[in-house]
Amino acid sequence: MSEAEVQEKKLNEDTELRIVVNEGEAIVELVDGRAEIFGSELVKNKKYLFQKGSRIAIFTYEGATVDVVGSGVHSYTSDETPMVIYLNTHAALEQIRKVAECDPSHRGPRIMLVGPTDVGKSTVCRILCNYSVRMGRSPILVDLDVGQGEISVPGTMGAIFINKMADIMEGFDCSRPLVFNFGATTPSENLPLYDLLVKELAEVINQRCAVNRDSNIGGIIINTCGWVHGDGYQCLVSAAEAFEVESVVVIDHERLYNDLKRDLPSFVKILHQPKSGGTETRSKEMRAAMRSERIHRYFYGTASSRLNPYTFEVNFSDVLLAKIGAEQLPESCLPFGAKIDDHNTKVVGVKPSSSLIHCLLAISPSTSISQNVLKETVLGFVVVNQVNDEAQTLTILSPQQELPSKVLIVTSIKFVDDRTIE
Structure with missing residues (x-):
């Protein structure tokens, strides 16, 4: 980035510099005064790198001077801030x-x-x-x-x-x-x-x-x-x-x-x-993209803090798959006097199938499929990249080298693992 792209922004007290990174990346540096981003104080003369899609607001109670570097950056100052x-x-x-x-x-x-x-x-x-x-x-x-x-x-x-x-x-x-x-x-x-x-x-x-x-x-x-x-x-x-x-x-x-x-x-x-004037309404497509990005970040980290997930195969016989929620039985199918259980919170086992491809699975600390699965905090998440019916294996994307538990809870959330951090 050349010096010509540096924009010096002088902020009066109780004002906010709102920045949207539309393309490429932006570098923000506090050169004078005191300022913060969402309550975290900026360190003077430290460069902060923000990727495409970032939306930030730099606020100062006392006044500050901020340098912004980046060609695809839209920014403006507002004194109407909550x-x-x-x-x-x-x-x-x-x-x-x-x-x-x-x-x-x-x-x-x-x-x-x-x-x-x-x-x-x-x-x-x-x-x-x-x-x-x-x-x-x-x-x-x-x-x-x-x-x-x-x-x-x-x-x-x-x-x-x-x-x-x-x-x-x-x-x-x-x-x-x-x-x-x-x-x-x-x-x-x-x-x-x-x-x-x-x-x-x-x-x-x-x-x-x-x-x-x-x-x-x-x-x-x-x-x-x-x-x-x-x-x-x-x-x-x-x-x-x-x-x-x-x-x-x-x-x-x-x-x-x-x-x-x-x-x-x-x-x-x-x-x-009131809400901040810098908030923007996100479309359904944008919210879906952000969810995918969040899952990608869980496995791969960020550009400044990278993670290296593992991909490996597990046998059908080595895992127990479960889901929460079962079909509701009509009263006519129940024994006389039996009480209808809440089918929405019933934990049931499922068999491996191609429908699991791209599914996000939660790792339960349970050792078996039971109602205990409902109320236990999870150990982490994996994604099923492939299902091989012939070999009876699942190909798993995981933050860990091996599964910490054999009980996996199927979710309705899909993630296509087709990217790496640029």
């Missing part, structure tokens, strides 16, 4: 933490971010987590958005225990996540299972807070799905109850704000906040 509102939200959470720090009978804040898709919920969660870490806190970030899978892969919900700021380019350290497999990208695929897993995750988090003082003080910051109507709304209400939240931030949806004020207990504080 960052001060997010800072005030953080300050309110910090007051709750101080009370919990002085009195062990109290707990830290529990806040849930809600709103439709593409309003910046996950970004606000990242900002609030980063701000709390900058105060020496260790919050728990919970992600209930199975559509994108910020903590693991799409089709999962989970949590990470945060004790350091998110890396500017890589995000939070997700090397030791707590992950439950849902197996689809929208709660509507299996509402009973989604509700069960939310409650299970909340129970695990509550147990963690009960025995770990830092986690209890740091509190819980919860990201949610963008499905806010009908059954999706009920999922939000159920999640608020399961995690015993006392604050809900509604981003850019007045009706949702009013509905939650009506339906949640009076002690829950409901806040209505």
Whole structure:
């Protein structure tokens, strides 16, 4: 990149430089003042590389000068930003933490971010987590958005225990996540299972807070799905109850704000906040591409932090394949007096077949196919690249050299492994 491509951007206090990398890559460097990206502070004179498709916002409370290098970069400065509102939200959470720090009978804040898709919920969660870490806190970030899978892969919900700021380019350290497999990208695929897993995750988090003082003080910051109507709304209400939240931030949806004020207990504080002007609506195709990219990143890493997955064969006889959800039996087929089980949460075995090609499989720690598979956190994920009926083998793409367990849960998520990191 030549010197002619360098754009010097001078930012006044409380302003934001919004950057979209349309082509190629962009290099960003803070040359004067102080600035941050989604709550993570930029190091002066350090070059940050962003790939095609990146959307970032550089904010400064005091004023700053930033150099941007890249030919396919669109950028503009805005002084209409909700960052001060997010800072005030953080300050309110910090007051709750101080009370919990002085009195062990109290707990830290529990806040849930809600709103439709593409309003910046996950970004606000990242900002609030980063701000709390900058105060020496260790919050728990919970992600209930199975559509994108910020903590693991799409089709999962989970949590990470945060004790350091998110890396500017890589995000939070997700090397030791707590992950439950849902197996689809929208709660509507299996509402009973989604509700069960939310409650299970909340129970695990509550147990963690009960025995770990830092986690209890740091509190819980919860990201949610963008499905806010009908059954999706009920999922939000159920999640608020399961995690015993006392604050809900509604981003850019007045009706949702009013509905939650009506339906949640009076002690829950409901806040209505604007979305950032830098957020953009993503098409279905773009969201699908982002899910594929997220899975690719799980196996191969990124350009700055590469991973080398393994491809190997396993015999049909060496694995136990299961899926969650069975056909519903009519009452006429049941013995007299028998109770109908919830077929949505029934764990059943499946036989290897060509339908598994490109399927994402969750690795269960279970040693056999049973209902225990439902409530256990998963060990990781693999993808079936090939099925050889004649040789009775599966060709597996895996982060590990061998499978840590023989029980594999089939999901509805597909990933075509046809790329490598450029």
